[in-house]
Amino acid sequence: MTLSKQAASLAVLHVTDVLQPLIILPYAGRVLGPMSFGRYAYALAIGQLATVVVAYGFHWTAQRRVASLRYEPAAIASLVAQVMATQAVLFVAVCLVGLVLAGDVLALSRPTFLCAMLSAAGGIIFPAWLFVGLERAWQAAVAVVVARVLALVCFVAMVASPDQVALAVAIQSAVPVVSGVICLPFILPIGFGGFRSVTPSTIGMQLRNGWRGCLFMAVESALVTLPVALVQHFEGYVAAGQYSVAEKFLLAARVYLKLLMNTFIPRVSYYAHVNPADGIRLIRRSLFTVVVGTAMSIGMFFVGPYIILILFGDQFSGATPIVRAMAIIPLMMNINTFTSNIFMFSYGYENEWAALNASGLLVFLVAAYFLSFVMAEQAIVYAMVAKEVVVLVVSAGFFLIGGAAVLRTAACDAGRVRGYPPASQSAPLEHEADRFRS
Numbered sequence: 166m167t168l169s170k171q172a173a174s175l176a177v178l179h180v181t182d183v184l185q186p187l188i189i190l191p192y193a194g195r196v197l198g199p200m201s202f203g204r205y206a207y208a209l210a211i212g213q214l215a216t217v218v219v220a221y222g223f224h225w226t227a228q229r230r231v232a233s234l235r236y237e238p239a240a241i242a243s244l245v246a247q248v249m250a251t252q253a254v255l256f257v258a259v260c261l262v263g264l265v266l267a268g269d270v271l272a273l274s275r276p277t278f279l280c281a282m283l284s285a286a287g288g289i290i291f292p293a294w295l296f297v298g299l300e301r302a303w304q305a306a307v308a309v310v311v312a313r314v315l316a317l318v319c320f321v322a323m324v325a326s327p328d329q330v331a332l333a334v335a336i337q338s339a340v341p342v343v344s345g346v347i348c349l350p351f352i353l354p355i356g357f358g359g360f361r362s363v364t365p366s367t368i369g370m371q372l373r374n375g376w377r378g379c380l381f382m383a384v385e386s387a388l389v390t391l392p393v394a395l396v397q398h399f400e401g402y403v404a405a406g407q408y409s410v411a412e413k414f415l416l417a418a419r420v421y422l423k424l425l426m427n428t429f430i431p432r433v434s435y436y437a438h439v440n441p442a443d444g445i446r447l448i449r450r451s452l453f454t455v456v457v458g459t460a461m462s463i464g465m466f467f468v469g470p471y472i473i474l475i476l477f478g479d480q481f482s483g484a485t486p487i488v489r490a491m492a493i494i495p496l497m498m499n500i501n502t503f504t505s506n507i508f509m510f511s512y513g514y515e516n517e518w519a520a521l522n523a524s525g526l527l528v529f530l531v532a533a534y535f536l537s538f539v540m541a542e543q544a545i546v547y548a549m550v551a552k553e554v555v556v557l558v559v560s561a562g563f564f565l566i567g568g569a570a571v572l573r574t575a576a577c578d579a580g581r582v583r584g585y586p587p588a589s590q591s592a593p594l595e596h597e598a599d600r601f602r603s
Contacts, residue, residue, distance in 0.1 A: 170303070185314075208278070215282055219256045225377070225378030228294040231295055231299060243362040244359065245359055247368065247370075264278065274331075287340065290345030291308070302427070376519075380522065387526055392408065407487060411469075414465050445568045465491065497553040498553060504561050508563065522556075
Protein backbone atom coordinates (compact mmCIF):
# COMPACT_ATOMS: atom_id res chain seq x y z
CA MET A 166 0.00 0.00 0.00
CA THR A 167 1.30 3.46 -0.88
CA LEU A 168 1.72 6.07 1.82
CA SER A 169 -1.12 8.14 0.37
CA LYS A 170 -3.54 5.18 0.54
CA GLN A 171 -2.34 4.35 4.05
CA ALA A 172 -2.92 7.95 5.11
CA ALA A 173 -6.38 8.01 3.52
CA SER A 174 -7.38 4.77 5.28
CA LEU A 175 -6.11 6.08 8.62
CA ALA A 176 -7.95 9.35 8.09
CA VAL A 177 -11.22 7.45 7.60
CA LEU A 178 -10.51 5.37 10.71
CA HIS A 179 -9.69 8.33 12.95
CA VAL A 180 -12.54 10.51 11.67
CA THR A 181 -15.01 7.68 12.29
CA ASP A 182 -13.67 7.19 15.81
CA VAL A 183 -14.22 10.88 16.54
CA LEU A 184 -17.53 11.47 14.76
CA GLN A 185 -19.59 8.49 15.94
CA PRO A 186 -19.34 9.31 19.69
CA LEU A 187 -20.13 12.96 18.89
CA ILE A 188 -23.25 11.97 16.95
CA ILE A 189 -24.45 9.75 19.80
CA LEU A 190 -23.75 12.40 22.45
CA PRO A 191 -26.88 14.60 22.12
CA TYR A 192 -29.23 11.62 21.81
CA ALA A 193 -27.66 9.93 24.85
CA GLY A 194 -27.95 13.17 26.83
CA ARG A 195 -31.66 13.55 26.10
CA VAL A 196 -32.64 9.90 26.60
CA LEU A 197 -30.55 9.12 29.67
CA GLY A 198 -30.97 12.43 31.47
CA PRO A 199 -28.27 14.28 33.42
CA MET A 200 -27.76 11.72 36.19
CA SER A 201 -27.71 8.57 34.04
CA PHE A 202 -25.71 10.33 31.33
CA GLY A 203 -23.07 11.16 33.93
CA ARG A 204 -22.92 7.49 34.93
CA TYR A 205 -22.66 6.56 31.26
CA ALA A 206 -19.77 8.99 30.64
CA TYR A 207 -18.02 7.89 33.83
CA ALA A 208 -18.26 4.21 32.87
CA LEU A 209 -16.85 4.89 29.41
CA ALA A 210 -13.97 6.84 30.97
CA ILE A 211 -13.15 3.91 33.27
CA GLY A 212 -13.33 1.56 30.30
CA GLN A 213 -10.99 3.78 28.30
CA LEU A 214 -8.51 3.84 31.17
CA ALA A 215 -8.63 0.05 31.35
CA THR A 216 -8.10 -0.11 27.58
CA VAL A 217 -4.93 1.99 27.86
CA VAL A 218 -3.58 -0.35 30.56
CA VAL A 219 -4.36 -3.50 28.55
CA ALA A 220 -2.94 -1.98 25.36
CA TYR A 221 0.34 -1.42 27.27
CA GLY A 222 1.95 0.61 24.48
CA PHE A 223 2.01 -2.31 22.02
CA HIS A 224 0.66 0.06 19.38
CA TRP A 225 4.21 1.43 19.45
CA THR A 226 6.51 -1.51 20.06
CA ALA A 227 4.58 -4.34 18.40
CA GLN A 228 3.68 -2.15 15.44
CA ARG A 229 7.33 -1.31 14.84
CA ARG A 230 8.35 -4.95 15.20
CA VAL A 231 5.72 -6.27 12.79
CA ALA A 232 6.71 -3.60 10.26
CA SER A 233 10.23 -5.05 10.14
CA LEU A 234 8.88 -8.63 9.95
CA ARG A 235 6.27 -8.02 7.25
CA TYR A 236 7.60 -10.81 5.01
CA GLU A 237 8.20 -13.38 7.76
CA PRO A 238 4.78 -15.02 8.39
CA ALA A 239 5.97 -17.38 11.14
CA ALA A 240 7.59 -14.55 13.11
CA ILE A 241 4.48 -12.37 12.68
CA ALA A 242 2.22 -15.18 13.92
CA SER A 243 4.39 -15.63 17.01
CA LEU A 244 4.41 -11.90 17.70
CA VAL A 245 0.62 -11.63 17.35
CA ALA A 246 0.08 -14.59 19.67
CA GLN A 247 2.51 -13.33 22.31
CA VAL A 248 1.04 -9.82 22.32
CA MET A 249 -2.51 -11.16 22.55
CA ALA A 250 -1.55 -13.49 25.39
CA THR A 251 0.18 -10.65 27.25
CA GLN A 252 -2.84 -8.40 26.82
CA ALA A 253 -5.11 -11.21 28.05
CA VAL A 254 -3.04 -11.46 31.24
CA LEU A 255 -3.29 -7.69 31.74
CA PHE A 256 -7.03 -7.83 31.02
CA VAL A 257 -7.62 -10.47 33.69
CA ALA A 258 -5.58 -8.46 36.21
CA VAL A 259 -7.51 -5.25 35.47
CA CYS A 260 -10.84 -7.09 35.69
CA LEU A 261 -9.99 -8.57 39.08
CA VAL A 262 -8.90 -5.21 40.47
CA GLY A 263 -11.94 -3.47 39.00
CA LEU A 264 -14.39 -6.02 40.37
CA VAL A 265 -12.91 -5.55 43.84
CA LEU A 266 -13.13 -1.75 43.60
CA ALA A 267 -16.55 -1.57 41.88
CA GLY A 268 -19.29 -0.23 44.10
CA ASP A 269 -16.92 1.24 46.69
CA VAL A 270 -13.96 3.05 45.16
CA LEU A 271 -15.43 3.04 41.65
CA ALA A 272 -18.91 4.52 41.45
CA LEU A 273 -20.04 1.67 39.21
CA SER A 274 -21.93 -1.55 39.71
CA ARG A 275 -20.05 -4.71 38.78
CA PRO A 276 -22.29 -5.44 35.75
CA THR A 277 -21.73 -1.92 34.40
CA PHE A 278 -18.00 -2.23 35.01
CA LEU A 279 -17.91 -5.49 33.03
CA CYS A 280 -19.82 -3.80 30.21
CA ALA A 281 -17.22 -1.03 30.15
CA MET A 282 -14.45 -3.65 30.00
CA LEU A 283 -15.72 -4.79 26.59
CA SER A 284 -13.59 -2.02 25.11
CA ALA A 285 -10.43 -3.47 26.65
CA ALA A 286 -11.40 -6.99 25.58
CA GLY A 287 -11.94 -5.75 22.04
CA GLY A 288 -8.45 -4.30 22.00
CA ILE A 289 -7.12 -7.85 22.32
CA ILE A 290 -9.04 -9.42 19.44
CA PHE A 291 -8.83 -6.31 17.24
CA PRO A 292 -5.06 -5.72 16.83
CA ALA A 293 -5.15 -2.35 15.09
CA TRP A 294 -1.38 -2.15 15.53
CA LEU A 295 -1.02 -5.21 13.28
CA PHE A 296 -2.91 -3.68 10.36
CA VAL A 297 -1.12 -0.34 10.71
CA GLY A 298 2.29 -2.02 10.99
CA LEU A 299 1.66 -4.12 7.87
CA GLU A 300 0.38 -1.02 6.06
CA ARG A 301 -3.04 -2.60 5.62
CA ALA A 302 -4.92 0.12 7.48
CA TRP A 303 -7.83 -0.05 5.03
CA GLN A 304 -8.83 -3.40 6.56
CA ALA A 305 -8.97 -1.88 10.04
CA ALA A 306 -10.81 1.15 8.66
CA VAL A 307 -13.51 -1.02 7.06
CA ALA A 308 -14.04 -2.92 10.32
CA VAL A 309 -14.21 0.24 12.44
CA VAL A 310 -16.63 2.02 10.11
CA VAL A 311 -18.99 -0.97 10.07
CA ALA A 312 -18.74 -1.43 13.85
CA ARG A 313 -19.31 2.28 14.56
CA VAL A 314 -22.34 2.48 12.27
CA LEU A 315 -23.79 -0.69 13.82
CA ALA A 316 -23.25 0.72 17.32
CA LEU A 317 -24.96 3.97 16.34
CA VAL A 318 -28.01 2.11 14.99
CA CYS A 319 -28.22 -0.20 18.00
CA PHE A 320 -27.84 2.70 20.44
CA VAL A 321 -30.70 4.67 18.90
CA ALA A 322 -32.91 1.59 18.48
CA MET A 323 -32.34 -0.04 21.89
CA VAL A 324 -31.51 2.70 24.44
CA ALA A 325 -34.71 4.51 25.36
CA SER A 326 -34.70 5.24 29.12
CA PRO A 327 -32.38 6.29 31.99
CA ASP A 328 -32.56 2.75 33.38
CA GLN A 329 -30.56 1.39 30.42
CA VAL A 330 -27.17 2.80 31.35
CA ALA A 331 -25.48 -0.60 31.34
CA LEU A 332 -26.89 -1.37 27.90
CA ALA A 333 -25.72 1.98 26.57
CA VAL A 334 -22.23 1.37 27.95
CA ALA A 335 -22.16 -2.15 26.51
CA ILE A 336 -23.18 -1.02 23.01
CA GLN A 337 -20.60 1.73 22.82
CA SER A 338 -17.83 -0.31 24.47
CA ALA A 339 -18.43 -3.27 22.15
CA VAL A 340 -17.17 -1.39 19.07
CA PRO A 341 -13.64 -2.94 19.28
CA VAL A 342 -15.17 -6.39 19.84
CA VAL A 343 -17.31 -6.09 16.71
CA SER A 344 -14.33 -4.70 14.81
CA GLY A 345 -12.30 -7.75 15.83
CA VAL A 346 -15.02 -10.14 14.67
CA ILE A 347 -15.25 -8.33 11.31
CA CYS A 348 -11.46 -8.51 10.93
CA LEU A 349 -11.28 -12.27 11.46
CA PRO A 350 -11.15 -12.97 7.70
CA PHE A 351 -8.17 -10.63 7.50
CA ILE A 352 -6.41 -12.04 10.57
CA LEU A 353 -6.92 -15.75 9.84
CA PRO A 354 -4.55 -15.79 6.82
CA ILE A 355 -1.81 -14.43 9.08
CA GLY A 356 -2.20 -17.62 11.11
CA PHE A 357 -2.57 -18.45 14.78
CA GLY A 358 0.13 -21.10 14.84
CA GLY A 359 2.20 -18.68 16.85
CA PHE A 360 0.30 -19.54 20.02
CA ARG A 361 2.62 -22.55 20.34
CA SER A 362 5.39 -20.07 21.08
CA VAL A 363 3.55 -18.49 24.03
CA THR A 364 5.20 -19.18 27.38
CA PRO A 365 5.47 -17.23 30.63
CA SER A 366 8.93 -16.11 29.54
CA THR A 367 7.66 -14.72 26.21
CA ILE A 368 4.91 -12.85 28.05
CA GLY A 369 7.55 -11.37 30.35
CA MET A 370 9.63 -10.46 27.31
CA GLN A 371 6.71 -8.62 25.72
CA LEU A 372 6.12 -6.71 28.95
CA ARG A 373 9.77 -5.69 28.99
CA ASN A 374 9.71 -4.73 25.32
CA GLY A 375 6.53 -2.70 25.66
CA TRP A 376 7.27 -0.62 28.75
CA ARG A 377 8.63 2.34 26.76
CA GLY A 378 5.49 2.57 24.68
CA CYS A 379 3.42 2.22 27.84
CA LEU A 380 5.40 5.06 29.45
CA PHE A 381 4.80 7.25 26.41
CA MET A 382 1.05 6.59 26.56
CA ALA A 383 1.02 7.37 30.28
CA VAL A 384 2.88 10.65 29.73
CA GLU A 385 0.58 11.64 26.86
CA SER A 386 -2.51 10.84 28.93
CA ALA A 387 -1.14 12.91 31.81
CA LEU A 388 -0.40 15.88 29.54
CA VAL A 389 -3.97 15.74 28.21
CA THR A 390 -5.75 15.35 31.55
CA LEU A 391 -3.54 17.28 34.01
CA PRO A 392 -3.70 20.84 32.59
CA VAL A 393 -7.42 21.40 33.31
CA ALA A 394 -7.02 20.07 36.85
CA LEU A 395 -3.96 22.26 37.45
CA VAL A 396 -5.66 25.38 36.11
CA GLN A 397 -8.60 24.71 38.44
CA HIS A 398 -6.18 24.22 41.35
CA PHE A 399 -4.26 27.44 40.65
CA GLU A 400 -7.04 29.76 39.41
CA GLY A 401 -10.46 28.19 40.09
CA TYR A 402 -13.31 26.72 38.06
CA VAL A 403 -13.89 29.76 35.84
CA ALA A 404 -10.29 29.71 34.64
CA ALA A 405 -10.50 25.95 34.10
CA GLY A 406 -13.55 26.47 31.88
CA GLN A 407 -11.76 29.14 29.85
CA TYR A 408 -8.73 26.90 29.43
CA SER A 409 -10.88 23.90 28.49
CA VAL A 410 -12.48 25.85 25.64
CA ALA A 411 -9.11 27.01 24.31
CA GLU A 412 -7.56 23.55 24.62
CA LYS A 413 -10.15 22.08 22.25
CA PHE A 414 -8.21 23.63 19.36
CA LEU A 415 -5.36 21.22 20.08
CA LEU A 416 -7.69 18.26 19.47
CA ALA A 417 -7.50 18.72 15.70
CA ALA A 418 -3.71 18.92 15.93
CA ARG A 419 -3.56 15.70 17.96
CA VAL A 420 -5.73 13.83 15.44
CA TYR A 421 -3.53 15.10 12.60
CA LEU A 422 -0.32 14.08 14.39
CA LYS A 423 -1.72 10.63 15.16
CA LEU A 424 -2.46 10.28 11.47
CA LEU A 425 1.13 11.24 10.62
CA MET A 426 2.62 8.77 13.09
CA ASN A 427 0.49 5.84 11.98
CA THR A 428 1.26 6.64 8.35
CA PHE A 429 5.04 6.99 8.56
CA ILE A 430 6.17 4.84 11.50
CA PRO A 431 5.54 1.45 9.78
CA ARG A 432 7.43 2.49 6.64
CA VAL A 433 10.29 4.15 8.55
CA SER A 434 10.54 1.17 10.93
CA TYR A 435 10.77 -1.16 7.94
CA TYR A 436 13.50 0.92 6.30
CA ALA A 437 15.37 1.21 9.61
CA HIS A 438 15.59 -2.60 9.56
CA VAL A 439 16.26 -3.04 5.83
CA ASN A 440 17.89 0.15 4.55
CA PRO A 441 18.35 2.82 7.25
CA ALA A 442 19.45 5.50 4.80
CA ASP A 443 16.14 5.29 2.95
CA GLY A 444 14.31 5.81 6.24
CA ILE A 445 16.27 9.00 6.92
CA ARG A 446 15.53 10.29 3.44
CA LEU A 447 11.84 9.51 3.91
CA ILE A 448 11.75 11.44 7.20
CA ARG A 449 13.46 14.41 5.55
CA ARG A 450 10.96 14.41 2.68
CA SER A 451 8.09 14.05 5.13
CA LEU A 452 9.04 17.26 6.91
CA PHE A 453 7.03 19.12 4.27
CA THR A 454 4.03 18.32 6.50
CA VAL A 455 5.30 21.03 8.83
CA VAL A 456 3.45 23.37 6.46
CA VAL A 457 0.19 21.97 7.88
CA GLY A 458 1.41 22.42 11.45
CA THR A 459 2.37 26.01 10.62
CA ALA A 460 -1.07 26.65 9.13
CA MET A 461 -2.71 25.26 12.29
CA SER A 462 -0.59 27.53 14.48
CA ILE A 463 -1.36 30.61 12.38
CA GLY A 464 -5.05 29.72 12.34
CA MET A 465 -5.14 29.32 16.12
CA PHE A 466 -3.49 32.71 16.63
CA PHE A 467 -5.53 34.79 14.18
CA VAL A 468 -8.80 32.86 13.67
CA GLY A 469 -9.16 30.93 16.95
CA PRO A 470 -10.32 33.90 19.08
CA TYR A 471 -13.12 34.73 16.64
CA ILE A 472 -14.31 31.13 16.58
CA ILE A 473 -14.47 31.15 20.39
CA LEU A 474 -16.53 34.33 20.46
CA ILE A 475 -18.91 33.07 17.76
CA LEU A 476 -19.47 29.62 19.26
CA PHE A 477 -19.29 30.35 22.99
CA GLY A 478 -20.04 34.06 23.37
CA ASP A 479 -18.40 36.94 25.20
CA GLN A 480 -18.44 35.10 28.54
CA PHE A 481 -15.59 32.94 27.21
CA SER A 482 -13.49 35.84 25.94
CA GLY A 483 -10.92 34.91 28.59
CA ALA A 484 -10.00 31.94 26.40
CA THR A 485 -8.69 34.28 23.67
CA PRO A 486 -5.24 35.02 25.19
CA ILE A 487 -4.92 31.34 26.11
CA VAL A 488 -5.52 30.06 22.60
CA ARG A 489 -3.09 32.63 21.22
CA ALA A 490 -0.44 31.64 23.74
CA MET A 491 -0.76 27.96 22.77
CA ALA A 492 -0.79 28.69 19.02
CA ILE A 493 2.88 27.73 18.64
CA ILE A 494 2.28 24.25 20.06
CA PRO A 495 0.89 22.52 16.90
CA LEU A 496 3.97 23.56 14.90
CA MET A 497 6.38 22.23 17.51
CA MET A 498 4.37 19.03 17.96
CA ASN A 499 4.47 18.51 14.18
CA ILE A 500 8.28 18.67 14.13
CA ASN A 501 8.61 16.56 17.28
CA THR A 502 6.47 13.85 15.71
CA PHE A 503 9.23 13.17 13.17
CA THR A 504 12.37 13.91 15.17
CA SER A 505 11.25 12.23 18.41
CA ASN A 506 8.37 9.79 17.92
CA ILE A 507 9.41 8.54 14.48
CA PHE A 508 13.20 8.90 14.27
CA MET A 509 14.30 8.25 17.85
CA PHE A 510 11.80 5.44 18.34
CA SER A 511 12.66 3.71 15.06
CA TYR A 512 16.44 4.13 15.01
CA GLY A 513 17.59 2.54 18.24
CA TYR A 514 17.16 5.43 20.67
CA GLU A 515 14.27 3.86 22.59
CA ASN A 516 15.71 4.46 26.06
CA GLU A 517 16.58 8.05 25.22
CA TRP A 518 13.10 8.51 23.69
CA ALA A 519 11.40 7.20 26.82
CA ALA A 520 13.63 9.33 29.05
CA LEU A 521 12.95 12.41 26.93
CA ASN A 522 9.17 11.96 27.21
CA ALA A 523 9.37 11.44 30.97
CA SER A 524 11.62 14.50 31.26
CA GLY A 525 9.12 16.50 29.21
CA LEU A 526 6.40 15.73 31.74
CA LEU A 527 8.74 16.75 34.56
CA VAL A 528 9.57 20.02 32.78
CA PHE A 529 5.85 20.71 32.37
CA LEU A 530 5.10 20.13 36.06
CA VAL A 531 8.05 22.20 37.33
CA ALA A 532 7.40 25.04 34.88
CA ALA A 533 3.69 25.07 35.71
CA TYR A 534 4.43 25.33 39.42
CA PHE A 535 6.90 28.23 39.19
CA LEU A 536 5.04 30.12 36.46
CA SER A 537 1.84 29.97 38.53
CA PHE A 538 3.41 32.55 40.88
CA VAL A 539 3.91 35.15 38.15
CA MET A 540 0.95 34.71 35.76
CA ALA A 541 -2.62 33.47 35.71
CA GLU A 542 -4.05 30.47 33.83
CA GLN A 543 -1.52 31.01 31.01
CA ALA A 544 1.09 29.43 33.28
CA ILE A 545 -0.10 26.00 32.17
CA VAL A 546 0.11 26.99 28.50
CA TYR A 547 3.67 28.26 28.78
CA ALA A 548 4.58 25.15 30.73
CA MET A 549 3.28 23.08 27.79
CA VAL A 550 5.34 25.21 25.42
CA ALA A 551 8.43 24.70 27.59
CA LYS A 552 7.91 20.94 27.44
CA GLU A 553 7.64 20.99 23.62
CA VAL A 554 10.75 23.19 23.34
CA VAL A 555 12.80 20.72 25.39
CA VAL A 556 11.62 17.78 23.29
CA LEU A 557 12.24 19.73 20.08
CA VAL A 558 15.80 20.76 20.93
CA VAL A 559 16.89 17.33 22.17
CA SER A 560 15.17 15.25 19.47
CA ALA A 561 16.30 17.57 16.68
CA GLY A 562 19.87 17.09 17.90
CA PHE A 563 19.47 13.32 17.78
CA PHE A 564 17.97 13.51 14.30
CA LEU A 565 20.60 15.83 12.84
CA ILE A 566 23.55 13.93 14.30
CA GLY A 567 22.16 10.38 14.11
CA GLY A 568 20.60 10.84 10.68
CA ALA A 569 23.80 12.25 9.25
CA ALA A 570 25.73 9.29 10.69
CA VAL A 571 23.37 6.83 8.99
CA LEU A 572 23.79 8.58 5.63
CA ARG A 573 27.58 8.66 6.00
CA THR A 574 27.61 4.93 6.72
CA ALA A 575 25.49 4.29 3.64
CA ALA A 576 27.83 6.39 1.50
CA CYS A 577 30.92 4.61 2.84
CA ASP A 578 29.34 1.25 2.07
CA ALA A 579 28.79 2.34 -1.55
CA GLY A 580 25.03 2.26 -1.16
CA ARG A 581 24.87 -1.08 0.65
CA VAL A 582 23.58 -1.25 4.25
CA ARG A 583 23.56 -4.54 6.14
CA GLY A 584 23.89 -6.49 2.90
CA TYR A 585 20.67 -5.18 1.31
CA PRO A 586 20.47 -3.51 -2.13
CA PRO A 587 20.61 0.30 -2.20
CA ALA A 588 17.40 2.29 -2.38
CA SER A 589 17.96 3.10 -6.06
CA GLN A 590 17.78 -0.62 -6.86
CA SER A 591 14.92 -1.45 -4.52
CA ALA A 592 11.49 -2.38 -5.80
CA PRO A 593 8.51 -0.45 -4.49
CA LEU A 594 7.55 -1.61 -1.02
CA GLU A 595 4.40 -3.38 -2.12
CA HIS A 596 6.48 -5.57 -4.49
CA GLU A 597 9.39 -6.33 -2.17
CA ALA A 598 7.90 -9.58 -0.92
CA ASP A 599 8.39 -11.09 -4.36
CA ARG A 600 11.98 -9.85 -4.45
CA PHE A 601 12.77 -11.45 -1.08
CA ARG A 602 11.20 -14.77 -2.10
CA SER A 603 13.17 -14.90 -5.34
